[in-house]
Amino acid sequence: MNTKKLFKPLLAVALSAVMLTVTACGKDTASSGGNEKDADGNYKDKLKISVAQTTEVKDGVLDNEFHKYWMDKFNVEWDYNYVQWDSWPEKLRLWINSGDLPDVASWNYVHGDFMNYVDQGLLYKFPDDWKERWPNVAAAYKLTGLGDKLEELTGGTYILPKPVYYQNKPADPLVNQIGVIAIRKDWAKAVGFELKDAYTTSELIHYAELVKEKDPGKLGSKLVPISYTADDALTNIIMANSEHSRVESAFYKGEDGKFHWGPADPETLTGLKLMQKAYKEGLLNPEFYTWKNNEGSDNFRVKGVAAMMSLGGLASYRQDMDKNMQKNLGVSSDDLVHTAIVLGDDGKYRNLEQPNFWSALIFSPNISKEKFERIMDIIDYSTTKEGQMLLNMGFEGKDWKYDENKEPVSLLPEGTTLEDKYPARFEGLYILGDDFSIVNPAIKKEYRDRAVELFKEKAKLGSEGGKLATYDWDVQLYDSKAKSQASFDYQNEYANLILQGGDLEANWKKWVQSKQSLVQPVLDELNSKFAK
Amino acid sequence: MSTHAEKRHKYRVGKMTLLDYIMFIVLIVLALIILIPFLNVIAISLASQKEYADNPMMLWPKHPTLDAYRALFEDGRLLTGFWNTIKILVVGLPLSLFLTSTMAYGLSRNKFPGKKFIFFLVLFTMIFNGGIVPLYLVMKSLHLTGSLWSVILVGSFSAFNMILMMNYFQGLPESLMESARLDGAGEWRILFSVVLPLAAPIMATITLFYGVAFWNGWYDAMIFLRKAEMLPLQNVLRTIIVESSTNVSNAASVDALNKSGFSTGMKMASVFVSMVPIMCFFPMLQKHFAKGVLTGAIKT
Numbered sequence: 029m030n031t032k033k034l035f036k037p038l039l040a041v042a043l044s045a046v047m048l049t050v051t052a053c054g055k056d057t058a059s060s061g062g063n064e065k066d067a068d069g070n071y072k073d074k075l076k077i078s079v080a081q082t083t084e085v086k087d088g089v090l091d092n093e094f095h096k097y098w099m100d101k102f103n104v105e106w107d108y109n110y111v112q113w114d115s116w117p118e119k120l121r122l123w124i125n126s127g128d129l130p131d132v133a134s135w136n137y138v139h140g141d142f143m144n145y146v147d148q149g150l151l152y153k154f155p156d157d158w159k160e161r162w163p164n165v166a167a168a169y170k171l172t173g174l175g176d177k178l179e180e181l182t183g184g185t186y187i188l189p190k191p192v193y194y195q196n197k198p199a200d201p202l203v204n205q206i207g208v209i210a211i212r213k214d215w216a217k218a219v220g221f222e223l224k225d226a227y228t229t230s231e232l233i234h235y236a237e238l239v240k241e242k243d244p245g246k247l248g249s250k251l252v253p254i255s256y257t258a259d260d261a262l263t264n265i266i267m268a269n270s271e272h273s274r275v276e277s278a279f280y281k282g283e284d285g286k287f288h289w290g291p292a293d294p295e296t297l298t299g300l301k302l303m304q305k306a307y308k309e310g311l312l313n314p315e316f317y318t319w320k321n322n323e324g325s326d327n328f329r330v331k332g333v334a335a336m337m338s339l340g341g342l343a344s345y346r347q348d349m350d351k352n353m354q355k356n357l358g359v360s361s362d363d364l365v366h367t368a369i370v371l372g373d374d375g376k377y378r379n380l381e382q383p384n385f386w387s388a389l390i391f392s393p394n395i396s397k398e399k400f401e402r403i404m405d406i407i408d409y410s411t412t413k414e415g416q417m418l419l420n421m422g423f424e425g426k427d428w429k430y431d432e433n434k435e436p437v438s439l440l441p442e443g444t445t446l447e448d449k450y451p452a453r454f455e456g457l458y459i460l461g462d463d464f465s466i467v468n469p470a471i472k473k474e475y476r477d478r479a480v481e482l483f484k485e486k487a488k489l490g491s492e493g494g495k496l497a498t499y500d501w502d503v504q505l506y507d508s509k510a511k512s513q514a515s516f517d518y519q520n521e522y523a524n525l526i527l528q529g530g531d532l533e534a535n536w537k538k539w540v541q542s543k544q545s546l547v548q549p550v551l552d553e554l555n556s557k558f559a560k
Numbered sequence: 561m562s563t564h565a566e567k568r569h570k571y572r573v574g575k576m577t578l579l580d581y582i583m584f585i586v587l588i589v590l591a592l593i594i595l596i597p598f599l600n601v602i603a604i605s606l607a608s609q610k611e612y613a614d615n616p617m618m619l620w621p622k623h624p625t626l627d628a629y630r631a632l633f634e635d636g637r638l639l640t641g642f643w644n645t646i647k648i649l650v651v652g653l654p655l656s657l658f659l660t661s662t663m664a665y666g667l668s669r670n671k672f673p674g675k676k677f678i679f680f681l682v683l684f685t686m687i688f689n690g691g692i693v694p695l696y697l698v699m700k701s702l703h704l705t706g707s708l709w710s711v712i713l714v715g716s717f718s719a720f721n722m723i724l725m726m727n728y729f730q731g732l733p734e735s736l737m738e739s740a741r742l743d744g745a746g747e748w749r750i751l752f753s754v755v756l757p758l759a760a761p762i763m764a765t766i767t768l769f770y771g772v773a774f775w776n777g778w779y780d781a782m783i784f785l786r787k788a789e790m791l792p793l794q795n796v797l798r799t800i801i802v803e804s805s806t807n808v809s810n811a812a813s814v815d816a817l818n819k820s821g822f823s824t825g826m827k828m829a830s831v832f833v834s835m836v837p838i839m840c841f842f843p844m845l846q847k848h849f850a851k852g853v854l855t856g857a858i859k860t
Contacts, residue, residue, distance in 0.1 A: 080786075084799065086637065087789035110788040112795065113802045122783065126696050128705065321823075330613045356610040 063401050071103035075402050078130035080109035080123070082116055083454040094422070094450035102406050108454070109133075124150050129392040132403050132457070137174075137189065137388040140507035146182050152391035152400065154185035162404045164411040168194045168459055172385035177501050189385035194411065194459050196466040197384070198480045199487035203496060204380040205341035206263050208482055210328065210349065211235065212335050213366035218244035225485055228371045229268050229302050232336065236311040239335040247333050253311040255327040255334035257319040258519040261312065264338050266299030266522055268370040271378035273299060275518055277497035279511075279550060285560030287503075289547045291518065292540045298373065300536060304526040317523035325349075330356045339367060341486070342462070343471045343479035350472070362474070369482055369489075377489035381499045386460060407458045419456040420464040422446050428469075438469055445470065502558040510549040605629065605828035612824060628825035632800060632833060640789055641796030644708065648792055649774045652712040656770040657763070660722050665751045667722075668729035669737075686719045692783060699784055710784035711792070715777055721766050728762040729755060764845045775838055797830040 064072045085108045089095065099105065109130050111119050117136055123129045124145055145151050159166035165188065169175045172189040179185060193202065209232070213223055219238040227235075236253035243251060256264060266273045272280050272290020282288045290296060306312045316324070327334035329352040339345055350361040371377050389407075391400060409415045421428040421436055427446065431437045440449065447453075465471060466480060490496040521539070528535045576584075599619050604612055605628050607621035632638055666672050667679055695714070696705070704710040732755060740750045756763065778794035785791055791799070801823065 084788045087640070087787075109786040110791075112782065112799055114798060115782045119783070122693065122696050125693055126700055128696075128700055326609075326613045330610050352609075356608075356613075 063398050063405075071402070073398075074103050074105060075399055076105045076107055077132070077399055077403060078107040078109060079454070079457070080111050080120075080130040080133035081454045081457070082111050082113055082134060083452050084110055085452040085454060089452050092450055094453060095455070097418075097423075098406070098455045101409075102402060104402060104406070124390075127394070129390070131392050131395045131399050133390055133392075134190075134457070135187070135388050135390045137187065137385075139505050142178070142187065143181070143507070146186050150393060151186040152393050152395055156184075158185060158404070162408040164408045165404065165458065168411050171197075173383060173499075173501075174385045174388075177505060181505070186390070188389040188407070188458060190387050190389065190458055190460050191463070192382075192384050192386050192460050193463045193466075195413070195416070196463045198466055198483035201487050201491060201496065202382045202384055203483065203486040203490055204382040205483075206338075207268065207379050207486070208339050208341040208367055208369055209264055210337050210339040210365050210367050212239075212245075212328075212364055214364050215239055215244040215335055216366065218242070223366050224368060225482070226369045226371050226377070226489065228373050228375060229265055229299075230373050232264075232370065233302065233306050233309075233311060236306065236335060237309065240309075240311060245333070250331075250333045252313050252327045252334040253336065254306055255324045255337045256312060256316055257324040257338075258317045258523040260324050260338035261303050261306075261316065262519040262522055264370050265303045265306065266296060268378055269299035269302065269372040269374075270295035271380070271495045271497040272296075273518065273522075274380065274497075275515060276380050277500075278516075278518070279503050279514075279554060280497060281500060281503075281554075281558070287551050287554040287559060289543075289551060290497075291516075291521075291543075292547075295372075297533060297536050300522060300525055300532060302373065303522065304532055307526055317520065317527070329353050329361075332357045332359075341369075341479055341482055342465070343475040344465055346475040346479065347471050350475075367478060367482065369486055371489070372495075377486065377494035378496070379486060379490060379494075380497045381490075383499045383504075389457060403457075406455065410456055411459055416456075416459065416464060419453055420446070420461070420468060422450060436467075436469055503554060506554065506557070508550070508553055510546075510553055514543075514546040514550045516543070601828045601831055605825055605832050607825060609822040609825065612822070628822060628829035629833075631826055632829050635800060637788070637791075637796045637800065638793075638833070641791060641793035644790060645775060645793040648708060648712055648715075648777075649771065651708075652716055652774050653767065653770055655712065656716045656718075656721075656774075657767065659717050660725055660766060660770075661756065661759075661763070662751065663717075664722050664725035664729055665747075665755055668726045670734075682719045682722060696783060705784050706786040706790075708785075708790060711777065711780045714780045714784070715770075715774055718769070718773070721769055725759075725762050725766055728759060732758055768842070768845045771841065772838060775834075793834060797834055801827050801830060 062073055066072055090099075090106060090108070095106075107130070111134070117138070120129075120133060120135050121141070123133070124135075127150070129150075142151075155161075159169075168191045169188055171194060172191050174189040175185065175187075178187065178189075211232075216223055216235065219235070219242045221235045221238055232254075240251065240253045245251065262274065270290060270293055272278060272288070272293060273296045274290075278290045279287055280290060303312075307316075313319070313327075324334075325337045325339075328337035329349050332353075339349065346361075346365075346367065349365065353359055353361040353364070369377070391403070410419060417424065417428075417436070421438070422440075427440055427449070428436050428438050438446075440446065466476060468476070525535055525539055526532065596619065600617065603618045603620050604616070606624040606626070607618060608623065608625055608627070611618070611621050611623065663682075667675055667682075669675075672678075699705050699710045699714075704713070736754055736758075737750050740754050745753065776794060777792065778798060781790075781792050781795050785795075
């Protein structure tokens with residue numbers, strides 16, 4: 029046999045095999061151990077815990093004081109898995125289905141998938157006594173509402189839905205933050221328009237008409253009286269008049285106990301008529317329906333040519349607007365901006381009741397009892413006031429202190445954020461940052477107070493004669509092919525309707541009719557399952 | 561002079577005919593259609609948010625700023641991304657060329673046993689894909705998830721490239737190989753000493769194909785990698801863009817607020833940054849490129 033002839037192919041095969049084996053055979057250093065504590069209350073055994081979150085943890089970040097504190101306190105070594113925002117659903121789906129889920133992971137909850145995963149045993153089932161053993165987690169879990177509903181369906185706990193608000197819930201009932209607009213208050217004064225906390229849709233259209241007529245900013249053709257995208261118009265014109273016009277609440281149970289489709293309600297037509305009026309009068313931009321992302325708000329906060337924009341109700345939005353106006357227009361927004369909520373033309377307040385959860389924590393079905401318990405200990409601590417202050421403000425006395433009014437104040441140098449000092453604080457696994465944003469001194473107090481004021485106003489107007497679209501757990505947790513097929517891009521559908529020639533009411537009726545083949549099967553399903 | 565020649569002369573202006581001028585204008589218009597969007601990308605990457613909001617179709621900003629590039633490069637992740645992509649490229653490209661050329665050579669030989677069946681298997685993968693979950697399970701069973709090798713190996717063989725190369729090899733005279741065999745050369749020697757030196761155009765083309773695929777690849781890395789510091793350039797750029805346009809309603813709202821910037825500017829800057837290396841690489845292979853694609857595509 030010619031050994032020379034054999035040498036090269038054998039070498040190639042050997043090299044490939046070496047490459048594969050050298051890289052593939054990583055040591056599994058995951059440790060095993062118990063949760064016993066020593067005399068000082070410290071965990072005796074170190075556990076290596078794999079965690080997957082969307083917070084990016086760069087190389088070396090875990091060496092900082094903040095992360096070390098958590099690792100030392102709970103005697104853990106993190107094996108951190110980074111999930112990019114845009115690949116979050118896909119990556120988690122792959123990990124779950126292939127049995128490769130890290131010990132604990134943040135998952136963007138999808139009800140249909142959840143039920144399948146439970147059926148297939150792909151998620152860890154919590155011990156029955158977990159609520160007694162980790163009472164802080166259980167208290168936050170209770171507030172989400174979803175946890176209890178899922179327990180009814182599955183007979184156990186498989187996920188921890190993350191609470192949006194815990195100790196700092198801004199109002200009760202919790203109403204969606206959408207539906208807050210910003211108007212130019214200097215222009216409002218110039219045209220003699222009264223500043224209020226709530227306006228009807230027609231009042232706002234009147235304000236836009238006044239600004240267009242008197243042009244207080246001397247902008248001529250550049251002026252955009254109402255700078256809404258199609259989605260903004262849906263929120264602030266149509267939803268303000270028809271609470272079931274959006275995708276979140278389109279299918280709802282009426283007073284007759286039967287299910288209905290909101291876009292076919294006459295209130296939706298009222299909203300459409302107002303939207304068409306604003307468009308025909310040139311108050312909405314001629315091409316508003318093509319705008320994406322920030323194009324509507326940029327006219328207000330970057331270019332300074334708009335009289336009104338859709339802002340949303342979070343204090344962080346208001347702070348972002350201020351930052352943008354200072355940077356691009358060189359002005360303080362406090363002198364120019366007034367925020368308010370929008371009422372329907374009948375004076376009633378409409379919005380969506382907001383569920384108090386967003387995404388969830390899931391555990392690997394193969395996780396050891398010790399690791400699960402250690403993670404739950406971490407989560408339990410993170411939900412306490414001490415844990416929340418540590419996560420959001422850093423170390424007391426070093427990064428922050430209480431002032432004479434018992435309000436926390438930052439001790440960080442001007443212009444430095446906690447993220448700069450302690451990047452990627454992923455240890456706040458459970459409670460979302462929205463909760464602390466209500467009291468976070470990093471956001472200007474006036475903005476926080478105004479945001480809470482408007483949340484309270486929404487809750488009050490919504491429950492006292494208003495029309496909040498209730499979060500119907502039956503509909504939300506119902507999953508079927510017909511339901512997914514009857515999900516429409518409502519903002520664009522409505523924009524198309526108001527742009528069409530001819531009579532709007534006739535066009536709307538025709539449109540409603542055209543959707544029936546997809547809508548009716550869903551209504552039939554819901555009526556057969558949940559109607560009275 | 562014939563009437564035809566007179567007519568031609570009538571439409572001639574200087575050295576160029578009227579048709580030349582028309583073609584010249586059409587080509588200029590076509591070139592502008594390609595160049596203007598490209599220029600617009602560069603202009604936006606150098607513009608401020610306000611200038612972009614005022615005039616999104618600009619060809620050059622009035623007040624150029626490097627803010628978008630500064631924000632991109634201040635983030636150490638970009639350099640890590642470049643480094644990871646280079647690692648993938650340096651290992652992946654030779655491996656791809658080795659795997660592709662060896663298989664193409666084998667299948668291009670008439671006497672190769674089981675040639676038709678093996679070729680059918682290769683072709684089958686072009687038409688029917690196993691899907692991402694089986695691929696993930698294979699990588700998992702090889703303990704390669706979370707390693708750059710998963711990205712390298714998944715991208716290291718393309719059936720399309722192999723067929724192109726195989727067709728090119730089939731066009732080479734069999735007598736060359738036979739004479740090499742008579743001189744005592746084995747198949748490996750024939751491949752490396754006879755076939756590949758004659759296959760420069762197709763090798764250049766396939767190098768470019770694989771190079772661009774590795775450079776622009778993001779999906780495999782997204783699926784298989786688990787650590788931020790392992791992500792290649794395209795994934796890093798995507799993360800930076802997503803972060804810069806993060807809606808401040810998200811969980812860590814205050815932190816997200818501090819990160820948000822002129823997202824379109826950063827997007828365009830990242831497009832430019834990721835394009836430059838390929839733009840530098842392309843002219844070196846261009847002369848072989850057109851020839852390689854054509855010769856490989858036509859079965860002789």
